[in-house]
Amino acid sequence: MTTLAPMMLSEGATDFVDDAAFEALLRDREPDAAEIRDLIAKSLGKEALSVEETARLLTTSDPELVDEIIEGARRLKREVYGNRIVLFAPLYIGNKCVNDCRYCGFRRSSPDAIRRTLSPEEIRRQVEALEDKGHKRLILVFGEHPQYNADFIADCVRRVYETRKGRGEIRRVNINAAPMDHEGYRIIKAAGIGTYQIFQETYHHETYDRYHPAGTRKGDYLHRLDGLSRAMEAGCDDVGIGALFGLHDWRFEVLGLIAHALHLQDRYGVGPHTISFPRLRPAVGLSCDGQPLVSDADFKRVIATLRLAVPYTGLILTAREKPEMRREAMAFGVSQIDAGSRIEIGGYTEAGDAQCLEREQFSLGDVRSLDEVMRELVGNDHIPSFCTACYRLGRTGEHFMEFAIPGFIKRFCTPNALTTLMEYLVDYASPETREVGERLVQTELDKIEQSRQKQELVDRLRRIRETEERDLYF
Ligand code: SAM
Numbered sequence: 001m002t003t004l005a006p007m008m009l010s011e012g013a014t015d016f017v018d019d020a021a022f023e024a025l026l027r028d029r030e031p032d033a034a035e036i037r038d039l040i041a042k043s044l045g046k047e048a049l050s051v052e053e054t055a056r057l058l059t060t061s062d063p064e065l066v067d068e069i070i071e072g073a074r075r076l077k078r079e080v081y082g083n084r085i086v087l088f089a090p091l092y093i094g095n096k097c098v099n100d101c102r103y104c105g106f107r108r109s110s111p112d113a114i115r116r117t118l119s120p121e122e123i124r125r126q127v128e129a130l131e132d133k134g135h136k137r138l139i140l141v142f143g144e145h146p147q148y149n150a151d152f153i154a155d156c157v158r159r160v161y162e163t164r165k166g167r168g169e170i171r172r173v174n175i176n177a178a179p180m181d182h183e184g185y186r187i188i189k190a191a192g193i194g195t196y197q198i199f200q201e202t203y204h205h206e207t208y209d210r211y212h213p214a215g216t217r218k219g220d221y222l223h224r225l226d227g228l229s230r231a232m233e234a235g236c237d238d239v240g241i242g243a244l245f246g247l248h249d250w251r252f253e254v255l256g257l258i259a260h261a262l263h264l265q266d267r268y269g270v271g272p273h274t275i276s277f278p279r280l281r282p283a284v285g286l287s288c289d290g291q292p293l294v295s296d297a298d299f300k301r302v303i304a305t306l307r308l309a310v311p312y313t314g315l316i317l318t319a320r321e322k323p324e325m326r327r328e329a330m331a332f333g334v335s336q337i338d339a340g341s342r343i344e345i346g347g348y349t350e351a352g353d354a355q356c357l358e359r360e361q362f363s364l365g366d367v368r369s370l371d372e373v374m375r376e377l378v379g380n381d382h383i384p385s386f387c388t389a390c391y392r393l394g395r396t397g398e399h400f401m402e403f404a405i406p407g408f409i410k411r412f413c414t415p416n417a418l419t420t421l422m423e424y425l426v427d428y429a430s431p432e433t434r435e436v437g438e439r440l441v442q443t444e445l446d447k448i449e450q451s452r453q454k455q456e457l458v459d460r461l462r463r464i465r466e467t468e469e470r471d472l473y474f
């Protein structure tokens with residue numbers, strides 16, 4: 001076993017996950033209908049729920065009450081956020097890894113994994129390919145390896161922003177990488193990152209230890225749990241949490257996520273920007289038999305419960321899920337999805353449509369192109385958005401503002417969604433997608449009352465259609 005150097009924690013770092021307390025909450029008596037309805041009403045009244053209250057939503061087994069929870073989430077999504085869906089794509093930079101997470105195709109003991117790290121030139125080519133499809137927001141994904149230190153990650157971020165092809169540009173780069181120390185976060189922040197994501201995988205201690213062998217970097221539960229607290233202390237206040245569903249009881253993981261969100265909110269005055277809840281997928285050397293996999297019905301409860309419990313946090317659902325699940329989940333909770341994703345290293349220029357498990361971390365459930373997903377979204381009255389305005393204007397915590405500031409969505413989010421959609425339709429869409437998209441833009445414009453701002457929006461849409469002007473955000 002290698003000896004690892006001691007790792008710095010945040011000031012007063014605490015392990016806020018009490019397994020026995022969570023389990024007791026989940027064993028509690030079933031709530032009655034009045035209790036569930038009060039909790040749904042509280043959430044619709046724009047208040048976050050506590051861990052104890054969230055547990056009440058999770059303990060009911062009454063199918064009618066479960067339906068009410070999902071309906072409550074649907075209402076919250078519709079009334080508060082409207083029909084926008086933010087789109088992004090993952091870019092896998094390198095799959096070398098010193099860890100041995102039992103579920104991951106990149107783990108160091110995986111004999112079949114083909115190890116590769118994109119060179120600067122290869123990154124440029126991948127980014128150009130993504131820009132050619134119309135992407136504006138990326139998340140860069142890294143294994144954990146000494147080579148992928150903060151300077152390396154910061155260089156990758158800068159290279160992505162520098163790469164421009166035609167009218168294409170990447171306007172926001174998020175990161176999913178190993179936890180850093182304070183200095184590391186400062187270096188990466190200076191490169192202009194958006195959200196820094198770290199998933200705890202499982203909040204249940206014993207399960208965590210089972211999947212992340214001791215003596216590996218990731219084997220230290222508290223160091224990982226504390227990872228985003230250090231980010232906050234270092235000035236990265238835009239962070240994303242997540243759990244990998246299928247390792248332990250899904251109800252427990254939901255409580256862990258809520259406890260984590262509330263912990264960040266209490267300690268730093270700002271909660272996570274996003275929550276991710278990937279379900280375990282087949283990976284090289286991983287058979288999903290015997291895993292406590294989460295059924296579709298339970299997974300919908302995960303999403304609806306999260307939506308109600310933290311109403312002002314973005315929810316991300318990735319292409320690990322099949323198109324049907326993604327379609328449904330957008331209606332009652334999810335606010336961001338990836339599209340046209342390839343997760344094999346170099347996959348945007350090299351791999352074609354086939355999936356190859358030896359080259360990727362796990363297999364995908366939705367391999368449709370960005371254009372197909374865009375066509376479906378606009379056809380179903382969603383406004384796909386590539387908006388990055390808040391981040392670039394320093395309006396951080398935008399999801400919170402959308403939720404808390406009256407009129408914010410009308411003034412900023414919807415107009416920015418429509419202008420970025422128009423850029424996509426004019427510059428990248430297939431003729432069919434453009435046709436359906438233009439119809440949606442008109443329908444959305446018809447919903448907006450006459451005002452100076454509406455005139456300005458109509459004018460900007462015209463300029464995008466008729467001129468080279470781009471990036472006209474409010
Ligand atoms: N290596 C870094 C880490 O572990 O934090 C960041 C990148 S890791 C490649 C991104 C995430 O992929 C992990 O946090 C984990 O939740 C998820 N993942 C790993 N194996 C998976 C699988 N078989 N199915 C679904 N998601 C998986």
Ligand code: SF4
Pocket residue numbers: 097098099100101104105106107108142143144218
């Ligand atoms: Fe490495 Fe991350 Fe995979 Fe674990 S999940 S083996 S840390 S890439």
